[in-house]
Amino acid sequence: MTLVIGIRCKDGVIVGADRLSIKIRATRIKSYISKVTSFNFPDGRIVIVGHAGNVQDSERALTRIDAGRYSLQPMISMEEYLEEVVEPQLSRFYIYLKESIGREPDFSLVTQADFTA
Helix, strand or coil: CCCEEEEEECCEEEEEECCEEEEECCCEEEEECCCEEEEECCCCCEEEEEEEECHHHHHHHHHHHCHHHCCCCCCCCHHHHHHHHHHHHHHHHHHHHHHHHCCCCCEEEEEEEECCC
16 A cells, blocks of 8 residues: 655745555565656646555556646646646547556546646
C-alpha cells in the first residue's frame, strides 16, 4: 500500500511518500522508486503529483500530463489545467490501454498545486 502525505507549512508545502515498489511475476521483486513528481509551469508555478499502483502505468500517465510539454496560457488555473490537460490525456491513456492491451490502467494520482509564485 502506498502512502503519500502533504503538509502545508508557513513557507511552503512538504510532500513525502514511501518508496517501496513490489513487482509480482514468478517471484516478488522489491525495488525502491520515487512516488512523488513535480512539474514546472513556464511561469514558475509547481504542481506536485504523488502516484500509486502499477509503476509503468503511473510513469506513462505522468509523462502525458507533464505541464512542461504544453503551451499553457499564462496563469492558467489548476482547474483549467486539470480540465484541459489532465482529464483528456488520462482519458486517451485509458482508451489506449483498453483497446490495444485489453486492460484498464492500474494507478492513482494525487495533486497539489503551488500557484502562488
